[in-house]
Amino acid sequence: MGILAVGSVALDSVxxxxxxxxxxxxxxATYFSIAASYFTQVSVVAVVxxxxxxxxxxxxxxxxxxxxGLEKKPGRTFxxxxxxxxxxxxxxxxxxxxxxxxxFSPRLLREQRRMEYVFLGNIxxxxxxxxxxxxxxPKLVACDTMNYxxxxxxxxxxxxxxxxxxxxxxxxxxxxxxKETNLIRAARAILGWGPKTxxxxxxxxxxxxxxxxxxxxxxAFPLEEVVDPTGAGDSFxxxxxxxxxxxxxxxRAALRKAVVFGTVMASFNVSEFGPRRLACLTYPEVEARYRxxxxxxxxxxx
Amino acid sequence: MGILAVGSVALDSVxxxxxxxxxxxxxxATYFSIAASYFTQVSVVAVVxxxxxxxxxxxxxxxxxxxxGLEKKPGRTFxxxxxxxxxxxxxxxxxxxxxxxxxFSPRLLREQRRMEYVFLGNIxxxxxxxxxxxxxxPKLVACDTMNYxxxxxxxxxxxxxxxxxxxxxxxxxxxxxxKETNLIRAARAILGWGPKTxxxxxxxxxxxxxxxxxxxxxxAFPLEEVVDPTGAGDSFxxxxxxxxxxxxxxxRAALRKAVVFGTVMASFNVSEFGPRRLACLTYPEVEARYRxxxxxxxxxxx
Numbered sequence: 192m193g194i195l196a197v198g199s200v201a202l203d204s205v206x207x208x209x210x211x212x213x214x215x216x217x218x219x220a221t222y223f224s225i226a227a228s229y230f231t232q233v234s235v236v237a238v239v240x241x242x243x244x245x246x247x248x249x250x251x252x253x254x255x256x257x258x259x260g261l262e263k264k265p266g267r268t269f270x271x272x273x274x275x276x277x278x279x280x281x282x283x284x285x286x287x288x289x290x291x292x293x294x295f296s297p298r299l300l301r302e303q304r305r306m307e308y309v310f311l312g313n314i315x316x317x318x319x320x321x322x323x324x325x326x327x328x329p330k331l332v333a334c335d336t337m338n339y340x341x342x343x344x345x346x347x348x349x350x351x352x353x354x355x356x357x358x359x360x361x362x363x364x365x366x367x368x369x370k371e372t373n374l375i376r377a378a379r380a381i382l383g384w385g386p387k388t389x390x391x392x393x394x395x396x397x398x399x400x401x402x403x404x405x406x407x408x409x410x411a412f413p414l415e416e417v418v419d420p421t422g423a424g425d426s427f428x429x430x431x432x433x434x435x436x437x438x439x440x441x442x443r444a445a446l447r448k449a450v451v452f453g454t455v456m457a458s459f460n461v462s463e464f465g466p467r468r469l470a471c472l473t474y475p476e477v478e479a480r481y482r483x484x485x486x487x488x489x490x491x492x493x
Numbered sequence: 494m495g496i497l498a499v500g501s502v503a504l505d506s507v508x509x510x511x512x513x514x515x516x517x518x519x520x521x522a523t524y525f526s527i528a529a530s531y532f533t534q535v536s537v538v539a540v541v542x543x544x545x546x547x548x549x550x551x552x553x554x555x556x557x558x559x560x561x562g563l564e565k566k567p568g569r570t571f572x573x574x575x576x577x578x579x580x581x582x583x584x585x586x587x588x589x590x591x592x593x594x595x596x597f598s599p600r601l602l603r604e605q606r607r608m609e610y611v612f613l614g615n616i617x618x619x620x621x622x623x624x625x626x627x628x629x630x631p632k633l634v635a636c637d638t639m640n641y642x643x644x645x646x647x648x649x650x651x652x653x654x655x656x657x658x659x660x661x662x663x664x665x666x667x668x669x670x671x672k673e674t675n676l677i678r679a680a681r682a683i684l685g686w687g688p689k690t691x692x693x694x695x696x697x698x699x700x701x702x703x704x705x706x707x708x709x710x711x712x713a714f715p716l717e718e719v720v721d722p723t724g725a726g727d728s729f730x731x732x733x734x735x736x737x738x739x740x741x742x743x744x745r746a747a748l749r750k751a752v753v754f755g756t757v758m759a760s761f762n763v764s765e766f767g768p769r770r771l772a773c774l775t776y777p778e779v780e781a782r783y784r785x786x787x788x789x790x791x792x793x794x795x
Contacts, residue, residue, distance in 0.1 A: 277674040372579040375717040396698035397712060408789050410699060410710030415677040447792035481795055487710050488790060490749035493783055 193232030193257075194436045196224050197297050197322050198312020198335075198425075199269055200237040200247075200261065205464060206274035209418045215465040216247045217271060219312040219335065222422030224256045225469050226429025226456040227310075229477055230437040234303055236260035236322070240268040240291045254470060260300055266291040279420045279461075280394040299325045308436040310428065313337040316344050316351040323354055331441055333357040333432050334386075335424070341368045353385035356441070359428050361392045362399075374399060375406070388446060390431065390453075392424050398450050407447050412458035412484055419464045423457045426469055430456030430477075455480045495534030495559075496738045498526050499599050499624050500614020500637075500727075501571055502539040502549075502563065507766065508576035511720045517767040518549045519573060521614040521637065524724035526558045527771050528731025528758040529612075531779055532739040535731075536605055538562035538624070542570040542593045556772060562602055566593040581722045581763075582696040601627045610738040612730065615639040618646050618653040625656055633743055635659040635734050636688075637726070643670045655687035658743070661730050663694045664701075676701060677708070690748060692733065692755075694726050700752050709749050714760035714786055721766045725759045728771055732758030732779075757782045 203217030224233045234257040241263065251258050269292035273282040297318060307330035311319040319334060332355040340348050341364060348368075352358060358381065362374060369377035378389045378401040391399045395417075397410040431453030435441055455477055460469040505519030526535045536559040543565065553560050571594035575584040599620060609632035613621040621636060636657040642650050643666060650670075654660060660683065664676060671679035680691045680703040693701045697719075699712040733755030737743055757779055762771040 373717060373719070375715050393698065396695065397710070399712070399715060401715075406715050406789055407792070408699070408712030408715060409792075410701070410712055413677050413701060413703075413708050413710060415675060415681075417675070444793055451792055478795055485792070485794060487708055490709070490711075490753055490787070491746055492787060493780055 193234060193306060194227055194308040194310055194432060195234050195236060195299070195303050195306040195322075195326075196220050196227065196310045196312070197236040197319075198223060198310075198314060199292055200235070200239050200243075201269040201271050201292070202243075203421060203465065204270070204272040205419055205421050207279075207419050207464075208275070208277060210464065212464045214270075216250065217421060217465060218269065219422075219425045221251070222425035222460065222466055222469065223310060223312065223429040223432075224251065225254055225466050226426040226460070227433030227436070228254045228256050228429075229456070229472060229474055230430070230433030230452070231308075233257065233433075234260055234306065236297045236299065236303065238262045238264050238291050238295045240264060240266045243268045250470070260297075260303060264291040264294075273421070275420060279417050282421065297322050307331065308432065309333070310432050311335065311351075311355070312425070313340070316340055316347040319351045320347075320354065323351075331356050331435060333359060333428065335359045335428060336364065336368075338364055338367060349384055352381070355386055357388045357390060357432075358386040359390045359392060359424070359431070361394070361424065365389070365391050375401070390450065392427060394420070394423070398427070398454065400446060400450055405443070407450060409450055409454055410488065412454055412480070412487070414458060414462065417461045420461045422466060422469075423461050426460040426466075427453035427457040430454070451481055451484055452477070455484060495536060495608060496529055496610040496612055496734060497536050497538060497601070497605050497608040497628075498522050498529065498612045498614070499538040499621075500525060500612075500616060501594055502537070502541050502545075503571040503573050503594070504545075505723060505767065506572070506574040507721055507723050509581075509721050509766075510577070510579060512766065514766045516572075518552065519723060519767060520571065521724075521727045523553070524727035524762065524768055524771065525612060525614065525731040525734075526553065527556055527768050528728040528762070529735030529738070530556045530558050530731075531758070531774060531776055532732070532735030532754070533610075535559065535735075536562055536608065538599045538601065538605065540564045540566050540593050540597045542566060542568045545570045552772070562599075562605060566596075568593040575723070577722060581719050584723065599624050609633065610734065611635070612734050613637065613653075613657070614727070615642070618642055618649040621653045622649075622656065625653075633658050633737060635661060635730065637661045637730060638666065638670075640666055640669060651686055654683070657688055659690045659692060659734075660688040661692040661694060661726070661733070663696070663726065667691070667693050677703070692752065694729060696722070696725070700729070700756065702748060702752055707745070709752060711752055711756055712790065714756055714782070714789070716760060716764065719763045722763045724768060724771075725763050728762035728768075729755035729759040732756070753783055753786055754779070757786060
């Protein structure tokens, strides 16, 4: 039952045209887990330092997230500082302090090894594989990555890709990894390396999902106010994979609905700083926005 | 019956990563008219020089386009030279020679004044209004514009906008005209100046159509090979407005289907240099791609 989510839990300092917040709860596993928690049980595997505020752990637990795998290590928590200008598509990283995250080596608890749905956040591809090696019999594995690993560990990343089902990346990373500028060719190359499905995240332009047989395109949900785009991709992944785990399906129809749920969760997430908005949703609100999205994209047959 | 299309007819020299072509038939009115010709009768109003090859006029006439309003003036035809790099979203203009187009002053033939559907290509907004003033009773007016007029004739453009129904622009122009970075707020501002519907063209990212009550988002048709994006926006406009004129409707459902037909025509257009591919379509091919597009974007209700 539920999803094992491996990734980062961090303290973020973020500046956008709408304001500035210091040391708020962040990290890929955080956004992913909160978004996915509306659909299914999530066990998070991550590491924090001794300085990590207990209130954040309470906060995650109150959302029903299992934090037994949130290891506390001597040292300081991973910190990220970034800012966005008027172009919300790209964050400018001002400072990254990996701290305890530098030596992160995920070790799964016994009950976590039996879980069937695994989300591998954008950590070192060696670590992503070490997680998979600890799993008994995962049913569906989704994976994210980032430019740093594409540049620095391309071979390890290729090995990881050969063992996963779904790869989520942004469009720049898709082009970088495949060395193809055309996204369809890029996708075809990457699908040849293992993943059955590639989900290309394009920020304010939506998502393109590609498998061997077909493609699915969805715009982003148009919003009048984007306050902080941090975590949009991770909350997308949480909604997407949360829906798949909850319905225990990964057929074409389910994957498409999952993309829409991911889009919905990302759209809520960006409307306040940090995961604040994401964390106080009700499921009826999520469903209402799914319906709004269908309204946004619907057109008649010929 | 049919559409009056006012704009440019030009000779383009284009270089893309797929090759280079010299002095091929181009111009906004050309692409628009060819795309629209699959849906309805089009009368083109434009100016060319004495050097304009007769074969191009034959070519347009064979597509059923009425060229009675294609004025031939002493001097040379409008020339544009541009190139695209790997990023097909933006053309780099290397040279523009307006030639006879510099003194273009559209004068409508008597039967053209009675036409009901008018497409105003991105010419001087003063000229756009002079066209409207010559019309007896237009039923639906669509209009394009460009950064040059937004910069240099903002007040005249605002006047033109107060008399039109549908404005088509790209996203950069939408932001520039409204001075808003958020597209929804930008659209709201522009809708306040007159147009009932704003169609924001976003190149490879698709289209966002916004009116006072609702929004419609559609991705672009994903293509494995984009050879020459010149005219994509104009062929989109031709498919879009051609469909509306053919069905004599502009309700919500028709506008959405029109966006899809526009997307379809643009997707064909970019697959070869110039309007070559656009000009040799069959209507069943157009409909087949409409169905493919529906397949691309379809997802189930909750």
